[in-house]
Amino acid sequence: MKKSFLLFAGKRKNWSIPYIIFLGFFVVIPLLLIVFYAFSSRTGGFTLANFQKFWNQPEAMHTFIFSIGVAIITTVICLVLGYPAAYILSRMEAKTAKIMVLLFILPMWVNFLIRTLATVALFDFLRIPLGQGSLYFGMVYNFLPFMVYPIYNSLQKTDKSLIEAAQDLGATPRQVFLKTILPLSVPGIASGIMMVFMPVISTFAIAELLTINNIKLFGTTLQENIYNGMWNYGAALSLIMLILIGLTSLLNAEGNAKAAEEGGLL
Amino acid sequence: MKKILANSYIGSLLIMLYAPILIIIIFSFTEAKVLGNWTGFSLKLYTNLFQSGVHHSLSSALWNTLIIGLISAFVSMLLGTVAAIGIYNLKPRARKIVQFANNIPILNPDIITAISLFLLFVSLGISQGYTTVILAHISFCTPYVVLSVYPRLRMMNENLYEAALDLGATPFYALRKVLLPELRPGMISGFILAFTLSIDDFVVTLFTIGNEGLETLSTYIYADARKGGLTPELRPLSAIIFITVLALLLVINHRAAKREQENQKH
Numbered sequence: 001m002k003k004s005f006l007l008f009a010g011k012r013k014n015w016s017i018p019y020i021i022f023l024g025f026f027v028v029i030p031l032l033l034i035v036f037y038a039f040s041s042r043t044g045g046f047t048l049a050n051f052q053k054f055w056n057q058p059e060a061m062h063t064f065i066f067s068i069g070v071a072i073i074t075t076v077i078c079l080v081l082g083y084p085a086a087y088i089l090s091r092m093e094a095k096t097a098k099i100m101v102l103l104f105i106l107p108m109w110v111n112f113l114i115r116t117l118a119t120v121a122l123f124d125f126l127r128i129p130l131g132q133g134s135l136y137f138g139m140v141y142n143f144l145p146f147m148v149y150p151i152y153n154s155l156q157k158t159d160k161s162l163i164e165a166a167q168d169l170g171a172t173p174r175q176v177f178l179k180t181i182l183p184l185s186v187p188g189i190a191s192g193i194m195m196v197f198m199p200v201i202s203t204f205a206i207a208e209l210l211t212i213n214n215i216k217l218f219g220t221t222l223q224e225n226i227y228n229g230m231w232n233y234g235a236a237l238s239l240i241m242l243i244l245i246g247l248t249s250l251l252n253a254e255g256n257a258k259a260a261e262e263g264g265l266l
Numbered sequence: 267m268k269k270i271l272a273n274s275y276i277g278s279l280l281i282m283l284y285a286p287i288l289i290i291i292i293f294s295f296t297e298a299k300v301l302g303n304w305t306g307f308s309l310k311l312y313t314n315l316f317q318s319g320v321h322h323s324l325s326s327a328l329w330n331t332l333i334i335g336l337i338s339a340f341v342s343m344l345l346g347t348v349a350a351i352g353i354y355n356l357k358p359r360a361r362k363i364v365q366f367a368n369n370i371p372i373l374n375p376d377i378i379t380a381i382s383l384f385l386l387f388v389s390l391g392i393s394q395g396y397t398t399v400i401l402a403h404i405s406f407c408t409p410y411v412v413l414s415v416y417p418r419l420r421m422m423n424e425n426l427y428e429a430a431l432d433l434g435a436t437p438f439y440a441l442r443k444v445l446l447p448e449l450r451p452g453m454i455s456g457f458i459l460a461f462t463l464s465i466d467d468f469v470v471t472l473f474t475i476g477n478e479g480l481e482t483l484s485t486y487i488y489a490d491a492r493k494g495g496l497t498p499e500l501r502p503l504s505a506i507i508f509i510t511v512l513a514l515l516l517v518i519n520h521r522a523a524k525r526e527q528e529n530q531k532h
Contacts, residue, residue: 016351017352019352022408033385034381103283114500115287119286204377209491
């Protein structure tokens with residue numbers, strides 16, 4: 001017994017087996033379960049009723065489209081605010097830049113509920129009523145670092161000699177930026193967009209807290225259905241979201257793989 | 267001139283990011299129930315926090331969070347390290363597949379992971395509580411450990427391990443004396459990353475915690491916020507968490523800087 005174990009463990013590729021089993025059980029099977037539940041009725045038979053319900057129910061559909069809108073607007077604001085910041089950071093001295101980037105990422109490590117409640121507190125403190133404005137502020141506040149960091153990373157890695165070459169060849173500063181720096185930072189922009197768009201669209205609880213339950217996003221619709229025992233319908237809605245996310249990441253396969261390789265944010 | 271403009275832009279973004287957190291920290295030093303009222307300096311909220319019995323549910327939520335975080339991070343570290351060694355020794359094709367599966371939990375939005383795991387546990391009829399939360403946390407933390415250990419393996423000189431074996435070390439001894447010291451930095455940052463991910467998690471926890479009254483910090487805050495008022499003691503707690511995270515991040519950063527220096531020396 002002991003000997004056969006040693007033989008097994010001696011081959012180091014076998015060391016991946018426990019994790020492969022674990023991944024299968026806790027990642028692959030659960031995702032397949034979403035598909036299975038989405039296509040079955042309460043009693044277990046195959047059905048498309050869950051998707052028809054989504055199609056026919058204006059409320060869920062409306063929330064879905066509204067959430068996409070919120071996610072797009074938030075992503076655009078983050079990009080507009082974040083790109084210049086990332087650019088400035090990439091131009092700083094290495095040591096200062098490191099500290100500055102750390103300052104930008106740091107708030108992300110505080111529980112997002114606490115952060116969101118802090119934003120609510122800020123609005124209360126300044127006597128600004130909660131509504132659409134506070135929703136967008138809260139979203140941008142929560143997700144801006146996710147935009148700054150990847151863009152900064154790609155800007156910082158650009159080969160400085162390319163920029164110098166452009167300058168030597170007589171490009172104006174504007175041309176240098178538009179023709180050299182911007183195209184070279186596209187991978188960073190792409191992964192920044194992913195990292196903001198995807199979490200915003202699936203966010204849950206932030207919108208409710210920021211608007212005192214006046215605005216609901218799709219994540220909340222998912223949660224409510226699961227909580228009310230409508231597992232099949234909830235699974236169908238999750239599948240719809242998964243497809244949307246799958247499409248977004250297909251559009252962005254490269255930036256995505258890079259973001260994953262860099263271990264997300266560290 | 268340009269520089270002043272750039273610096274003030276970065277400055278104002280940072281003020282926006284930190285204003286809410288600062289408000290929470292400032293108002294943790296006063297007793298007022300409602301955030302924004304200053305009723306004089308006091309440490310009462312801090313002493314309340316550490317006196318057992320005053321806020322029993324809050325302190326038990328805090329303990330649960332820490333225990334779940336430590337167990338999940340520790341198990342993730344072991345599982346992820348063994349997995350990384352295994353994956354490194356797989357044939358390229360198999361390796362690609364496992365790495366792809368490893369990226370799924372990282373790229374999946376929280377709520378999809380949460381719902382998929384919820385469906386797994388209910389369809390197996392497992393009652394939800396401590397165990398399910400920890401299993402769920404391990405499943406989304408381990409991929410990050412794999413990603414932080416894997417690069418260490420790639421950087422390592424493969425002959426070292428073989429040399430140890432040739433010199434008469436048993437495989438176990440070689441593992442302990444050669445492989446582990448090389449992997450340790452990756453394991454430690456994987457552990458810290460897993461721990462912060464676990465204590466910060468809200469959505470997955472909410473879906474796998476069941477309704478037996480078990481609370482972690484984030485589900486506690488969520489329930490509290492939905493009731494309307496925030497327990498004042500959350501202010502000092504958030505302040506403490508923020509400072510702790512700050513300290514942890516500085517440690518990680520310091521380690522990274524040191525490692526870089528070492529690499530440059532070699």
